[in-house]
Amino acid sequence: MALRGSLLRFFRTQLNNACLNQNRAHSVAILGAPFSKGQKRRGVEHGPKAIRDAGLVDRLSNLDYSVHDFGDLSFPRLDKDEHFMQVPFPRTVGRANQLLSTAVNSAVGAGHTCVMLGGDHSLAIGSVEGHSQQCPDLCLIWVDAHADINTPLTSPSGNLHGQSVAFLLKELQDKMPKVPGFSWMKPFLSSSDLVYIGLRDVDPGEHYILKDLGIQYFTMRDIDRMGIQRVMEVTLDHLLARKQRPIHLSFDIDSFDPSLAPATGTPVNGGLTYREGIYIAEEIHNTGLLSVMDLVEVNPVLGASSEAVEATAGLAVDVIASSLGQSREGANMAFQETPSPKQDTEQLRL
Ligand SMILES: NC(=[NH2+])NCCC[C@H](N)C(=O)O
Ligand SMILES: [Mn+2]
Numbered sequence: 236m237a238l239r240g241s242l243l244r245f246f247r248t249q250l251n252n253a254c255l256n257q258n259r260a261h262s263v264a265i266l267g268a269p270f271s272k273g274q275k276r277r278g279v280e281h282g283p284k285a286i287r288d289a290g291l292v293d294r295l296s297n298l299d300y301s302v303h304d305f306g307d308l309s310f311p312r313l314d315k316d317e318h319f320m321q322v323p324f325p326r327t328v329g330r331a332n333q334l335l336s337t338a339v340n341s342a343v344g345a346g347h348t349c350v351m352l353g354g355d356h357s358l359a360i361g362s363v364e365g366h367s368q369q370c371p372d373l374c375l376i377w378v379d380a381h382a383d384i385n386t387p388l389t390s391p392s393g394n395l396h397g398q399s400v401a402f403l404l405k406e407l408q409d410k411m412p413k414v415p416g417f418s419w420m421k422p423f424l425s426s427s428d429l430v431y432i433g434l435r436d437v438d439p440g441e442h443y444i445l446k447d448l449g450i451q452y453f454t455m456r457d458i459d460r461m462g463i464q465r466v467m468e469v470t471l472d473h474l475l476a477r478k479q480r481p482i483h484l485s486f487d488i489d490s491f492d493p494s495l496a497p498a499t500g501t502p503v504n505g506g507l508t509y510r511e512g513i514y515i516a517e518e519i520h521n522t523g524l525l526s527v528m529d530l531v532e533v534n535p536v537l538g539a540s541s542e543a544v545e546a547t548a549g550l551a552v553d554v555i556a557s558s559l560g561q562s563r564e565g566a567n568m569a570f571q572e573t574p575s576p577k578q579d580t581e582q583l584r585l
């Protein structure tokens with residue numbers, strides 16, 4: 236019995252080590268997912284380019300990562316893809332997510348911390364699913380103005396980017412109709428493995444589900460009341476107190492206030508400040524457990540000016556860099572000691 240227990244523990248640690256960043260702390264994979272069929276506004280498929288143009292790769296290289304930019308995935312166009320109930324493009328969205336899942340699965344398997352650039356938020360289905368193939372005990376932090384937990388039966392819009400979480404949760408399995416295009420996956424996440432931060436536009440059916448499943452969430456009002464420091468403390472405690480496990484961060488740029496992130500499809504007033512957003516990212520980095528992150532819903536076509544687009548994409552880069560260790564305290568990688576003028580002149584004389 237004792238031997239069996241310790242063997243089990245050993246294998247569990249082995250499995251965890253593949254996922255708990257030890258070996259991959261210094262290697263980041265970037266995956267572009269130029270995809271927009273989870274919602275109806277065009278332009279969000281240009282998100283990956285806008286974020287790269289804002290200097291993502293340079294910023295991560297400055298952090299001393301080896302950065303592997305795997306470029307953009309290419310998603311097939313399916314000619315025949317009729318609505319399912321109110322849901323447009325179900326097969327196209329299902330297939331794109333299946334491809335993304337495979338890509339995330341192999342990037343994590345190869346030892347990278349993975350950054351997925353969207354694209355709309357329906358892509359989190361494939362991203363979290365692929366991550367879970369490598370790290371079945373992952374937990375999910377969803378930073379968003381929206382809960383994205385509608386089912387096809389509760390959704391007011393039909394859009395799949397407002398339903399991603401419903402596809403992931405085991406507890407909603409018997410509330411979900413069989414959506415064509417999604418037979419490759421089944422739900423795997425428990426509602427206790429998920430925390431929301433930043434909510435302020437929750438549909439009635441979503442609110443019912445959040446309450447019914449007892450999901451931990453922090454609205455903007457909660458952030459006003461408790462402060463972002465306490466919100467992060469409770470979030471990380473909720474997810475990690477029992478055991479350390481890999482984190483999937485799914486970050487929707489519309490969690491920020493529209494004054495900071497105007498170029499997005501479903502902006503909602505009263506969002507995160509710059510400092511709150513960066514603090515969330517820093518705290519997640521400080522756990523040492525970030526394994527995959529999504530940065531979604533940057534839509535360069537919806538910016539009123541090039542400045543608006545650059546501000547939104549630049550903010551996305553700041554969030555990604557902070558999640559991967561850029562620190563407001565500064566870092567001293569280049570210095571072993573404070574350079575002294577005496578040594579300098581000696582060197583000059585030589
Ligand atoms: N990922 C997003 N921006 N989602 C917005 C969802 C909006 C709304 N709740 C819906 O279901 O359509
Ligand atoms: Mn979202």
Ligand SMILES: [Mn+2]
Binds near residue numbers: 379380381487489501
């Ligand atoms: Mn959103």
